[in-house]
Amino acid sequence: MHPLARTVDAVVRPPGSKSITNRALLCAALAPGTSTLAGALFADDTHAMVDAVTALGATVTASPESRTMTVRGGGAPVSGAVIDARQSGTTSRFVLPAAALFDTRTVVDGTSQLRARPFAPVLDGLRQAGGRVEELGEPGFLPVAVSGPSRGGKVHVSGAISSQFLSGLLMAGPLMRDGIDVSLTSALVSVPYVEMTKAVMAAFGVTVHGLSVSPGSYHARTYHIEPDASAASYFLGAAAIAGGRVTVTGLGTGSVQGDTRFADALQRMGASVTRTADSLTVSSTGGLRGIDIDMADISDTAQTLAAVAVFADSPTRVRGIGFIRGKETNRVAAMVTELQRAGIDAVEDEDGFTITPGTPRPTAFETYEDHRMAMSLSLIGLRTPGIEILDPGCVSKTYPDFFADLDTLAS
Numbered sequence: 001m002h003p004l005a006r007t008v009d010a011v012v013r014p015p016g017s018k019s020i021t022n023r024a025l026l027c028a029a030l031a032p033g034t035s036t037l038a039g040a041l042f043a044d045d046t047h048a049m050v051d052a053v054t055a056l057g058a059t060v061t062a063s064p065e066s067r068t069m070t071v072r073g074g075g076a077p078v079s080g081a082v083i084d085a086r087q088s089g090t091t092s093r094f095v096l097p098a099a100a101l102f103d104t105r106t107v108v109d110g111t112s113q114l115r116a117r118p119f120a121p122v123l124d125g126l127r128q129a130g131g132r133v134e135e136l137g138e139p140g141f142l143p144v145a146v147s148g149p150s151r152g153g154k155v156h157v158s159g160a161i162s163s164q165f166l167s168g169l170l171m172a173g174p175l176m177r178d179g180i181d182v183s184l185t186s187a188l189v190s191v192p193y194v195e196m197t198k199a200v201m202a203a204f205g206v207t208v209h210g211l212s213v214s215p216g217s218y219h220a221r222t223y224h225i226e227p228d229a230s231a232a233s234y235f236l237g238a239a240a241i242a243g244g245r246v247t248v249t250g251l252g253t254g255s256v257q258g259d260t261r262f263a264d265a266l267q268r269m270g271a272s273v274t275r276t277a278d279s280l281t282v283s284s285t286g287g288l289r290g291i292d293i294d295m296a297d298i299s300d301t302a303q304t305l306a307a308v309a310v311f312a313d314s315p316t317r318v319r320g321i322g323f324i325r326g327k328e329t330n331r332v333a334a335m336v337t338e339l340q341r342a343g344i345d346a347v348e349d350e351d352g353f354t355i356t357p358g359t360p361r362p363t364a365f366e367t368y369e370d371h372r373m374a375m376s377l378s379l380i381g382l383r384t385p386g387i388e389i390l391d392p393g394c395v396s397k398t399y400p401d402f403f404a405d406l407d408t409l410a411s
């Protein structure tokens with residue numbers, strides 16, 4: 001990577017939201033009729049979901065050039081379906097309850113990385129809802145076989161390690177005989193993602209009251225997907241690090257993505273933020289200060305903030321994100337280890353990390369098969385010479401063209 005020669009002044013539009021694309025694919029697959037998803041993300045995680053809903057009986061026609069997916073929904077899985085969710089948490093956690101709507105047996109599996117991530121809360125929830133669950137490996141982990149039909153009703157689920165379990169149960173809920181009524185047994189992390197689930201379900205004709213949904217049906221429709229706000233965090237972070245201005249289009253004040261709040265964190269650090277109905281702009285003249293911030297709601301942007309924190313003039317403490325140790329990698333340990341590798345004083349805390357600003361030395365960063373390690377650490381290369389990102393191809397999980405788009409900041 002080469003540091004930027006000057007401040008940035010760019011307008012970018014990241015690809016479609018992974019989280020919205022995967023929710024819309026599932027809701028469309030459960031809706032009789034044909035839906036059109038415009039602005040969809042084409043990346044490993046959404047390809048995994050396309051394959052998953054196809055195994056559940058949907059027909060998906062994808063057109064990468066026009067960023068459109070057409071979904072004929074309302075089908076049923078063939079007997080003995082095996083779904084490979086690859087590295088995708090959303091795909092795996094969302095399709096398990098959907099597969100358990102049907103009386104056929106479906107196996108859900110993934111890469112060794114996904115096999116190491118937790119699944120117990122959604123499996124417990126499914127059992128309470130009357131689904132049959134067989135853990136084919138270690139209890140609480142993939143691979144898992146499910147069958148139904150789940151009758152639904154009252155279920156108690158932990159929200160402490162992921163909100164995806166709750167989102168998956170809610171999306172299958174209207175097709176359960178008794179609907180579903182979820183009670184949380186702990187505080188919920190990643191709360192805005194549950195609001196997003198409700199918003200996408202509502203768009204496909206299903207209303208969730210609190211965490212309760214009555215029996216009903218989804219309705220096919222044309223649905224427009226916003227650009228990905230987590231992906232946008234790298235460009236907004238770049239404006240803070242390099243100075244200058246970046247506008248992200250398509251992420252307006254009405255966005256359903258909590259990660260747009262990353263801009264508020266940058267504002268607290270001293271950047272300026274402007275929001276319009278269709279855009280989000282961060283500008284900075286330098287002089288960032290460290291902050292103390294709870295990122296439990298927006299944890300996919302914690303690594304981005306860590307990269308920005310390196311260039312502030314006082315330490316940054318990120319709290320509330322202990323649960324990101326169970327993501328693609330142990331993100332708390334990985335970020336601290338890599339910043340230390342660059343000579344930065346970074347310390348792991350029980351619920352996050354503390355980063356003291358410094359001057360990074362030239363470093364080849366390990367990325368741990370974690371797209372967000374690669375994308376966030378690349379921001380350090382915007383200011384520091386001699387930064388190399390190892391295994392850069394891991395960004396294909398959510399953003400295959402990331403490095404090409406990052407290069408546009410230099411033009």
Ligand SMILES: O=C(O)C1=C[C@@H](OP(=O)(O)O)[C@@H](O)[C@H](O)C1
Nearest residue numbers: 019090161162163164190193300
């Ligand atoms: O529901 C979703 O689309 C997501 C929820 C979050 O996960 P957790 O709820 O596991 O924190 C987030 O990290 C992930 O990238 C996408």
Ligand SMILES: C=C(OP(=O)(O)O)C(=O)O
Nearest residue numbers: 087088089090300327372
């Ligand atoms: C945690 C992530 O993804 P998932 O849980 O969907 O695999 C992510 O994209 O940062």
